[in-house]
Amino acid sequence: MASRRPTFDADALPLGLTPRTVFVTGKGGVGKSTVTAALALAWRDAGARTLIVEIEGHASAAATISGKRIGYEPVPLGEHLAAMRITLLDALKEYARMRIKVKLVADRLVSNPIIDQFAQAAPGFRDLLILGKLWSLATEVDERGQPRWDAIIVDSPATGHGLGLLNMAGVIARMFPVGPISAEAKRVDAFTRDPERVGVVLVALPEELPVTETLELREQLEEQGIDVAATVLNGLLIDRFAPEEIDRVRTALEAADGSLDEAATHALETAVWEHTRSTDQAEERERLDAGLGADEAALLPWMFSAQLEREHVASLARWLTSAGQEVLLEQLAGATDGPAAAAAVHAASFEEDPT
Amino acid sequence: MSRSSPKARRNDVQHRLGDRLASVRVLLVCGSGGVGKTSIAAAIALDEAMRGRRVCVLTIDPARRLAQAMGLDKLEDRERPVTLPDGAEAGGSLHALMLDPKTAFDRLVTETSTTDAERERILGNRIYQQISGASTGIQEYMALERLYELDRGGKYDLIVVDTPPASHARELLESPKRMLRFLEGRSLRWFLRPSAKVGRIGLKALGGSNGPIMNVLQRITGAEMLRDTSEFLESLQGIYGVVSDRFKVVERMFADEATGFLAVTSPERESVNEAVNFWELLEARRFRFVGTIVNRVEPDAPDTLSSLEALEAIEGIDESLAARLGAAQVDHAALAGRDQVRLDELADATGDALTVSVPRLARMVNDLDGLRTLAPPLYS
Numbered sequence: 001m002a003s004r005r006p007t008f009d010a011d012a013l014p015l016g017l018t019p020r021t022v023f024v025t026g027k028g029g030v031g032k033s034t035v036t037a038a039l040a041l042a043w044r045d046a047g048a049r050t051l052i053v054e055i056e057g058h059a060s061a062a063a064t065i066s067g068k069r070i071g072y073e074p075v076p077l078g079e080h081l082a083a084m085r086i087t088l089l090d091a092l093k094e095y096a097r098m099r100i101k102v103k104l105v106a107d108r109l110v111s112n113p114i115i116d117q118f119a120q121a122a123p124g125f126r127d128l129l130i131l132g133k134l135w136s137l138a139t140e141v142d143e144r145g146q147p148r149w150d151a152i153i154v155d156s157p158a159t160g161h162g163l164g165l166l167n168m169a170g171v172i173a174r175m176f177p178v179g180p181i182s183a184e185a186k187r188v189d190a191f192t193r194d195p196e197r198v199g200v201v202l203v204a205l206p207e208e209l210p211v212t213e214t215l216e217l218r219e220q221l222e223e224q225g226i227d228v229a230a231t232v233l234n235g236l237l238i239d240r241f242a243p244e245e246i247d248r249v250r251t252a253l254e255a256a257d258g259s260l261d262e263a264a265t266h267a268l269e270t271a272v273w274e275h276t277r278s279t280d281q282a283e284e285r286e287r288l289d290a291g292l293g294a295d296e297a298a299l300l301p302w303m304f305s306a307q308l309e310r311e312h313v314a315s316l317a318r319w320l321t322s323a324g325q326e327v328l329l330e331q332l333a334g335a336t337d338g339p340a341a342a343a344a345v346h347a348a349s350f351e352e353d354p355t
Numbered sequence: 356m357s358r359s360s361p362k363a364r365r366n367d368v369q370h371r372l373g374d375r376l377a378s379v380r381v382l383l384v385c386g387s388g389g390v391g392k393t394s395i396a397a398a399i400a401l402d403e404a405m406r407g408r409r410v411c412v413l414t415i416d417p418a419r420r421l422a423q424a425m426g427l428d429k430l431e432d433r434e435r436p437v438t439l440p441d442g443a444e445a446g447g448s449l450h451a452l453m454l455d456p457k458t459a460f461d462r463l464v465t466e467t468s469t470t471d472a473e474r475e476r477i478l479g480n481r482i483y484q485q486i487s488g489a490s491t492g493i494q495e496y497m498a499l500e501r502l503y504e505l506d507r508g509g510k511y512d513l514i515v516v517d518t519p520p521a522s523h524a525r526e527l528l529e530s531p532k533r534m535l536r537f538l539e540g541r542s543l544r545w546f547l548r549p550s551a552k553v554g555r556i557g558l559k560a561l562g563g564s565n566g567p568i569m570n571v572l573q574r575i576t577g578a579e580m581l582r583d584t585s586e587f588l589e590s591l592q593g594i595y596g597v598v599s600d601r602f603k604v605v606e607r608m609f610a611d612e613a614t615g616f617l618a619v620t621s622p623e624r625e626s627v628n629e630a631v632n633f634w635e636l637l638e639a640r641r642f643r644f645v646g647t648i649v650n651r652v653e654p655d656a657p658d659t660l661s662s663l664e665a666l667e668a669i670e671g672i673d674e675s676l677a678a679r680l681g682a683a684q685v686d687h688a689a690l691a692g693r694d695q696v697r698l699d700e701l702a703d704a705t706g707d708a709l710t711v712s713v714p715r716l717a718r719m720v721n722d723l724d725g726l727r728t729l730a731p732p733l734y735s
Contacts, residue, residue, distance in 0.1 A: 028388010029621065099575045109571050113541070124486065158388045175485045179577025210389075240679045248671040249680070255670060263661035264669065267684040274683055304686040307624065307693070 014042030014320035015230040015298050019050070019151035020196070021138045022229055024061075025162035025217070026203035027210045031234040034308060035203045035300070036061035036155040038316035044081045045317065048150035051137065052083040055130060060085075061155040064313050091129040099180065127168035128181070131188045138197060159217050166192055166200070166226055192226060199229025204288060204297070206233055206281035215291040232320075233285060233297040238332060239278040246275045299328050372711055373734050375645050376403060376513075379615040381506065381608060382645070383516045385524040385633060386619035387626050391650040394720045395619045395713070396517035398729035400449060401437075403513050407444035411505055413452045413498070414517040422453060432458040434505075440723055450511070452501070459497040460487040467594040477594075482587040495530045499605045500598075506608065524633055528640070531606040538599045546585045547592060615645040620701075622652055622694040631704045646709025648733065649698055654714050656688035 008018060024036045036052060040061070044050040051074055052062050062070050062083035069075075072090040074082040089110065096106040140148040156162045169189035176182045192198050200221055204214040218228050241249070249268050253260075260268070288297050300319055303312050318324045376382065376399070384396040393414060400412035411434055434450040461478065468474040477483055487493060498516065505514050518527055526533075537543060573581055608614055618633050620626040630647045637644045661684060666677035694712075702710045713732045720726055 029390055029623075029626075096575060100571060105571060109575075171485050175482050176577075176580045176583055179579040181576045181580045205389075240683055241676075245676050248676070252669050252671050260669070261661075261665070262657045263659055263684075264665055266657050267661045267666060267680045268669075270683050270687045271680050274687075304689060 008046050008048060011322055012042075012046040013322075014039055014046070014317065015201070015232070016322060017199070017229055019043050019046075019048040020229070021134060021152040021154070021198045022201045023154045023156040023162065023166060023198075024201045024203060025156040025159060027205075027213045028158045030203045030205045030210050031300075032158070032203050033061040033155050034064060034313065034316065035201065035232050035234060036153050037064045037313045038300075038320055039201065040081060040151070040153050041065065041314055041317035042320045043151040043153070044078070047080070049080045049148065050082070050151040050153065051149045052077075052081075053134065053137070053152060053154045054083070054085040055155070055157065056085060056087045061153075064308055065310055086130050086133050088126055088129060091133045095129060095132060124168040124172050124175075127165045128172050128185060128188065130165065131169050131192065132184055135188050135191045138191070159213055163217060163220055163224075166221070167224055170224070193224075195227035195229075199227040201229055202231045204231065204233050205235050206237075206284040206288070208284060211284045211288045211291075214288065218292070228295075231288070231292060231295065231297040232300060233288060234300045235302045236285070236299050236332075237274060237278040237281055237302045239275055239282075241271055241275045243275075246272060298325060299332070301328065372646065372709060373406075375615070375709065378613065379513065379643075379645065380613040381502070381514050381516070381611070382615050382617055383518055383527075384617045384619060385518045385527070387629050390619050390621045390626055391713075391720075392619040393517050394726065394729065395617075395648050395650060395733075396515050397451075398720075398726040398733060399617075400451075400513070400515040401439075401723065401726050402730045402734065403515075404439055404447045404449035405443045407447040408512040409446070409448045409510065410513045410515065411450040411452065411511045412515040412517065413454060413501060413505065422451075432462070432501075437723075440727065452505075454494065454498050454501055456494045456497040457487050459501055460493065463497075463500055463598075464594065467597040469593055473590075473593050477590045480587050480590050482583060483590070495527050496534060498527075499530060500601065502608075503601045503605050507604075524629075525636060528609065528636065528642075531602045531609065534602045535599060535606070538595050538602075543588060543595075546588045609642055610640070612643065615643045617645045618647040620647060620649055622649055622697045624697065627697050627701050630701065634705045634708060644705075644708050646711060647701060647705060649694075649701065649710065649712045651715040652698070652712040653687060653690040653694045655695065656684070656691040660684050660688055 010016070013019075022039070024032050024039065026032055040050050040052045052065075054060055054062060054070070062068070062077065065081075066077045066083070068077060068083075070083045070085050072084060072087055074084040076082050093107060093110045096110050097103055100106040100109070134152065134154065137149060137152055138147075142148045157165060169185045169192060172185040173182055173189050176185070202214050202218060204210045214231065218231070221228050249271050253265070253268050253272070256265070285297070285299075298320060300316055303316070305312055319328055382396075382399070384392055384399070386392045396414070397412055400410045404410040432452070432455040434452045437449040437451050439447060439449055464477050465474055468477060498518070502514065502516055505511065518524060616633075616637055618630040620630040627649070634644055634647070661681065663674075663677050663681050666672055666680050667674055672680070698710060698712055711733060713729060716728070720729065
């Protein structure tokens with residue numbers, strides 16, 4: 001199957017990853033949807049036919065790229081880019097139709113309250129339906145027999161629920177050793193554990209709890225035999241100030257002893273805050289990299305913007321390529337020698353702000 | 356509406372969080388993940404304990420966040436006493452508990468099953484073993500089960516519950532109803548019928564209007580799954596009555612005057628929208644909404660930012676440093692402006708409800724002293 005896939009320009013690939021099915025997950029509030037959207041734009045820009053998948057009841061990645069309403073059928077958001085949302089009822093309908101063939105009977109079955117209750121109450125059935133749908137999307141071919149999608153990016157539930165989702169096929173296969181559900185569960189389980197086709201992208205913030213949770217989740221995924229394709233450290237504040245400069249700012253604040261006006265005091269205090277914060281972030285980044293061993297985390301800068309617009313996501317997509325990462329690393333390193341360079345990253349992230 | 360009115364309203368009601376909590380006996384703290392919900396729940400629990408109340412805080416989140424925040428290295432399924440800092444009023448105490456759904460479920464089975472044989476049959480069931488630890492829905496049921504037990508124990512003046520993320524807050528609110536519907540519904544009764552030894556006698560032999568539906572269901576899932584599920588549900592038969600009674604109590608507890616719901620959000624738009632949706636949900640049910648805590652708010656910037664000349668004039672600040680100080684101020688003022696707009700929108704959208712803003716801190720809260728620093732903005 002891999003041989004039929006087109007080859008992609010390695011330099012343009014985000015996170016150095018060839019297109020596949022990825023689950024983007026992490027602690028709540030770390031920017032999973034933003035990273036999902038940025039990764040989608042980046043893969044699309046590298047020439048991959050890309051599908052963003054949202055799951056009913058969870059955050060919406062597609063909204064950061066387009067205002068289009070999306071549903072169970074993929075909606076085009078531009079060339080080689082589409083988005084869809086997996087809803088339980090539609091997935092159940094599709095599955096029932098697949099097994100029953102007679103559409104009318106299948107639909108009546110799904111709308112029966114007993115079946116609805118069964119789907120809600122049967123352990124893990126919902127997660128299996130979602131995974132089953134993803135498997136069928138990943139194996140779908142077009143009229144020329146080519147895979148319809150090169151890249152499928154799933155904006156997944158946060159850590160605990162995300163891990164539950166990825167494990168569920170295996171859990172069900174163990175619960176019901178025989179029968180059609182079991183066969184489905186085994187097939188889907190083999191798919192989620194195939195590192196050639198499926199991986200997880202972990203998103204973290206440079207803060208204590210998100211880093212800890214990311215490292216724990218990574219270990220759990222490895223134990224389950226699920227491939228962690230990449231780890232992304234999001235929201236990195238790039239220090240505009242050298243420690244020695246912050247000493248001078250602190251001295252000025254103390255010497256002024258209230259004699260500075262409100263605006264100047266705010267400017268100085270803001271600088272101290274930003275420096276303290278980015279120093280802590282740097283420690284967390286080190287801790288994450290130490291935990292990851294040979295696999296370094298990819299970095300994304302904090303965006304000073306009132307609202308994340310498509311332009312911001314596009315610039316995040318560029319940061320995700322190897323060229324983008326190189327520039328970012330240079331500027332991070334530059335920030336310790338001469339902080340002037342850091343200002344450039346902030347300027348770049350602010351450049352396209354519509355406000 | 357002008358910008359000043361909601362702002363004024365906010366200041367007006369800000370001091371009332373303490374007043375509003377005084378009559379609350381069960382506080383459910385809700386919000387999307389990563390907004391600092393656990394810290395806020397713990398900070399409120401700690402502060403109420405410092406004021407002399409007997410408080411227990413229950414976290415549902417699978418991560419060990421509360422444990423870290425409370426300075427405990429291990430939270431079990433049992434309540435653990437937390438040593439209060441100096442200065443607590445007499446009579447005040449704090450206990451903390453992290454939900455372990457598997458242990459809680461096992462204990463529920465042990466406590467409610469009537470015979471040893473019944474207990475072993477449930478605990479040994481293959482489906483039970485897989486779902487009691489892995490299924491995400493179980494968490495919510497067990498949290499409510501735990502809340503029921505804490506409340507019934509009568510040892511506390513206030514129970515603070517740190518709930519799962521907001522997309523699940525709705526599910527949490529509905530879970531007593533959903534559980535009761537399932538326990539009293541047709542589908543469970545069907546599975547429990549003695550004739551439902553699916554796959555042995557064949558579904559066509561089953562009478563009633565559900566025969567054909569079940570026949571088709573069997574074609575989808577296979578006879579084995581239906582039979583196994585049937586056996587599993589049957590094994591639990593002895594505890595349905597108890598569970599059903601408890602969930603009726605929890606359902607009444609949600610509607611009780613002494614039960615309050617508190618939303619926690621970040622100033623991000625999605626998070627604020629979720630808080631507004633949550634408020635609407637509670638209004639519709641006439642549940643008591645205490646208010647919204649907006650966490651990690653960028654502090655107000657002055658109306659006029661500093662000029663580069665003014666910064667350069669400060670002793671020790673050169674031209675290059677002044678330029679970057681100015682740029683940082685502009686960036687942060689933009690964030691402050693955004694957060695202020697969100698706070699106003701939120702206050703406008705949630706009527707009389709309380710909106711409290713907590714400024715972002717340079718460092719993360721991870722101990723009792725850190726939690727104490729959250730109290731002044733929460734209660735000011």
